[in-house]
Amino acid sequence: MTEIKPFKEPIYITRPILPPIKEVTKKIEEIWDSKRLTNVGAQHRSLESGLLKYLNTPYLTLFCNGTLALNIAFQALELKGEVITTPFTFPATATSLIQKNITPVYCDIKLDDFNIKPENIEKLITPETTAIMPVHVFGNPCEIEKINEIANKNDLKIIYDAAHCFGVKYKNKGIGNFGDVSMFSFHATKIFHTLEGGALTYNNGELKETFFLLKNFGIKNEEFVLLPGTNAKMNEIQAAIGLLNLPRVDEEIEKRKFLTKIYKENLCDINGITYLDEKKHIRYNYQYFPILINEEDFGINRDQIYDNLKKYNIFSRKYFYPLCTDYKFYKEDKDWNIPNARKISNQILCLPLYGELKKPEIDKICQILINFKN
Ligand code: T4K
Numbered sequence: 566m567t568e569i570k571p572f573k574e575p576i577y578i579t580r581p582i583l584p585p586i587k588e589v590t591k592k593i594e595e596i597w598d599s600k601r602l603t604n605v606g607a608q609h610r611s612l613e614s615g616l617l618k619y620l621n622t623p624y625l626t627l628f629c630n631g632t633l634a635l636n637i638a639f640q641a642l643e644l645k646g647e648v649i650t651t652p653f654t655f656p657a658t659a660t661s662l663i664q665k666n667i668t669p670v671y672c673d674i675k676l677d678d679f680n681i682k683p684e685n686i687e688k689l690i691t692p693e694t695t696a697i698m699p700v701h702v703f704g705n706p707c708e709i710e711k712i713n714e715i716a717n718k719n720d721l722k723i724i725y726d727a728a729h730c731f732g733v734k735y736k737n738k739g740i741g742n743f744g745d746v747s748m749f750s751f752h753a754t755k756i757f758h759t760l761e762g763g764a765l766t767y768n769n770g771e772l773k774e775t776f777f778l779l780k781n782f783g784i785k786n787e788e789f790v791l792l793p794g795t796n797a798k799m800n801e802i803q804a805a806i807g808l809l810n811l812p813r814v815d816e817e818i819e820k821r822k823f824l825t826k827i828y829k830e831n832l833c834d835i836n837g838i839t840y841l842d843e844k845k846h847i848r849y850n851y852q853y854f855p856i857l858i859n860e861e862d863f864g865i866n867r868d869q870i871y872d873n874l875k876k877y878n879i880f881s882r883k884y885f886y887p888l889c890t891d892y893k894f895y896k897e898d899k900d901w902n903i904p905n906a907r908k909i910s911n912q913i914l915c916l917p918l919y920g921e922l923k924k925p926e927i928d929k930i931c932q933i934l935i936n937f938k939n
Contacts, residue, residue: 631750837863864939
């Protein structure tokens, strides 16, 4: 076995795309000159129309982050009682429900895409259920038709957590076209970002005004406050960064697609390591590159690999461990029927993936990983 030296600089799970600083300065000067810093100014309006085109959805509303966008979607759709969701996700999916006094009910996931398992949803529906909130985890589209059918049959709303999905298409349609509402995150760790930020996309134009009111304290005009809203507005600097990043997204996706291919070529024959196959009719965005480690076949487990990679200056992530069902703030230990989610959460490891990385770096990460094999 050849000895491999650690990377000189840390290799993180992701790095944001960054427009040239000169372009940023120019935009900031524009904002400074206008003295309009927030409350839906020119940058905000321009980004909204740019994103409508890019995401190809009938309606879109911007927010200061994805989590508050979710909160507002629940409020606007008047969700209450229970919402069926996945335990294999980032905390914000579940905690945004809890913040609105809605009980998350956890459904198991599928092994071929790590998304909610439609076959198990119906068993979890009770008279209290008002919606289904699936997550297109890692940018992999859920089983949209099946979920639609269940929701229609049971008169439930669908809110997709599409935080990872910027640029994803399903059957040639932007992923934000499905369900009642979809939420995109524009956090710095996402393919497209506005530093912090998010958006809701939807087909029902009547929601537009409600979303607008709810993100701006519920204020209709100087004399009327119509709804108990909050402050969830995207500011002008966030929107300006979005405008500079938007033309760079497709190139970033192409770079990540290439790097994903390199990962797969390196890891395809390694006993104990598997990754998801791509499905038909999907334009992926390569937001993450998750692999599964089977300890029995690989010789060491996911946690050992995670720790060992750090010694080489490689910072992988255990997205998503722990499962939402295992958060400490749940006082009662409910016995959720989620064997697949448990298995995936214990084996998953997301490897560094961002456009700035080069083939030799991916080859080296893989070689280091393969050398851990017992
Ligand atoms: N639903 C789902 C399914 C989500 O995944 C998320 C967020 C949400 C909802 C909520 O959306 P937002 O409210 O955030 O819009 C990160 C992000 O903070 C979070 O947005 C994201 N999901 C989650 C999957 O990843 P952490 O705790 O892993 O981030 P952090 O700070 O450890 O960053 C990871 C790595 O990225 C760093 O090691 C280095 C790099 N990085 C990070 C930042 C913030 C940079 O290079 N530059 C940066 O500015 O949560």
